Amino acid sequence: MAKGVVSIRQRLWLSLVALISVSYGILLVTTEVVIQRDRLQRHERLVMATAAAINENLAIRGNQGIPALSRLGEQDLREVLNEFSATRVLVWLSRPSAPPVFPNSASVQEFFTDPNRNQLLIAAGLNAPGMQKPRTFTYRGETYFTCSMPLGNGQGVLRFLEDVGISPASRQENLIILLGIWLVLVLIATLLIRQVTALALNPLLGLERVMDDLSLRPSGVVGGERVLTDGQPQELHGIAASYNSLADRLQKAWTQQNLLMRSMSHELLTPVTLISSNARRLARLAGDLPADQSRLVDSLQTEAGRVNSLVTSLLDLARGDSNNLSLQSTLINPYRLLQQIYTDVQVLPWGSRLQWQDLDQADPAVNATIHADGERLRQCVLNALENASKYSQADQPIYMLIDSTPELVRIRVEDRGPGIPEAERELVFEPFYRSKLTTGEEVRGTGVGLAIVRLLIERMGGNVKIVDQEQSGTTLQFELPICHVQS
Structure with a gap:
């Protein structure tokens, strides 16, 4: 409370x-x-x-x-x-x-x-x-x-x-006696009233337990039970009926959402994959095409990749809502993963802006291990780096840092952009929310990237948040629990 x-x-x-x-x-x-x-x-x-x-x-x-x-x-x-x-x-x-x-x-x-x-x-x-x-x-x-x-x-x-x-x-003396009687009466009344109110509120507690259980099961069924009005106090009949109606509406909405996601999976992923594949084949032949047609091929490849990423993200969100998002957790070394990410992004247009400093081998963060899905963690870090590249000037650096405590590994991605107001630091993790103060007309996106990041990090037992920094810009910090391996 x-x-x-x-x-x-x-x-x-x-x-x-x-x-x-x-x-x-x-x-x-x-x-x-x-x-x-x-x-x-x-x-x-x-x-x-x-x-x-x-x-x-x-x-x-x-x-x-x-x-x-x-x-x-x-x-x-x-x-x-x-x-x-x-x-x-x-x-x-x-x-x-x-x-x-x-x-x-x-x-x-x-x-x-x-x-x-x-x-x-x-x-x-x-x-x-x-x-x-x-x-x-x-x-x-x-x-x-x-x-x-x-x-x-x-x-x-x-x-x-x-x-x-x-x-x-x-x-x-009489007044003292009467006050003593009053205190005894209040004490007795308190004990009795607590028992009586607890007994009277048991139906509400039962309703609370049922409402807390309201969620979408992996089977696609909402909740585990409905609230029966039989045996309930008359005052709760309306609340029970409203709850059952809400659960039915959620069941219908989630069923329709799952059907939509399955439809997107079958109807969009296949053609988008074909378009993306053909765009790559055309890109390899772009040297024989005029410059304006070559630009069209590049644009086609870029947009196909964007749509593919959007569909994949929406599917991940839908699976997360229905508890069907599966992760392959293994024992990984996050420091080595970040080293590999740094090497891989050098070929990207913004790769040269990324700043990474190798740590001394005696640093605890170098040898720290965590239980996580390596590919999904890589996806989260890359998403944070791409956001940093989009929301900061092209001549400004991007920093990728790692440190640790006895219990946590902390991964930070920093940029030198305009930053995110404190009032919006939680809102940016909501699906499709985009901050107007940090987003310019030239920045394109779907607004689901950070929602996917939070979903994945939390499923791996960690948390993600935006923290303060001394200079202007944004610092996105991942915190993941260390796995202490016993020798």
Whole structure:
């Protein structure tokens, strides 16, 4: 997978983990709201029950001859409030025209230990009149509930303050526990989701394997199988059908191409060979012909050779596409092969431009051996030399070089032409592509030469590329693995 590219599996995993995390967060918030609401409702029920009990207590006191609430002293009021206050619940009486009355039992003293207790009571509505619904507020990190309930006949307002008991330390501890639970859930979800997504994507992986197998067999059959829609997820039916249709179209196209190549083999090679043979015979008799007719014979021979080379190259490309291109690999010495090529090209019009320097016999490249088809390697080097001669000035040299590393033999062909732009260095190996920046009107060719070179070199286990050079021009480099012969 390319760097920075996210797979479908990763996207599914990240999406599901994010969904679980968000769902967990929403659940926590919702749970907190529900718990808060439940606590307020319990506080409200407590207040209503307590107010009813206080009213009942006052009624009992009245039946027993105890003075009415309005005539009770503060000590008597405290006794009543003491009965209904607890460690975490403070109940006091707020009176419009008199100071509030607080209980004085030991259980409520924690509400009065703070020097700034008035601030807590003010926050709870110290002497506020009327009824107030239950509400929540925070004081110094502690959470409290408060509300009020008026007594009958304007006797005052019972005010309630409940310490919920949620401190910053306990809140932080709860938060840590919840985060730990979240991490455990994410870990478990990650393991489960990876298994589930792998299982869910198995059909895609199967489709990928079939698509990777898409190629033209030596038998002429495309691929090894078709994708069956039976048992496939519904989402893959369209992709499977498209793939099968593509394979059928490729089968038809490659079949037609093979038929065309066979037709060219039978219909073109024979007449072209005859024309080339007759042109050579005429060339031998050209001395007895007028100059203009002799030029026609030379042109005929040249064009016949060009057509023969084109047909042969097209056949090689077709055989390479169908895996029918056969090579006769043997153990050869590339240095000796280049020496022979240098000698052979001297008779060609551009042969005198070729520069070759014999290496010292101690140089590793002299004795390096490779497994390759000698004739095909010779064809590749000659193709590179011919391109160098065509795309450089007639007075410029062409260089043929060889060196080696412990693992590779490198053959380079250099010219001093205009060069090939870096953006086109891969395109020139495509069939029929010709660079406009390096090709002049006077340069003729078919655009298949370098495609054949790459095909042959790669079939011999090497690679070919255009590399940078210090001077202007083009350097075509072949790299072939060294065969280490054990003595």
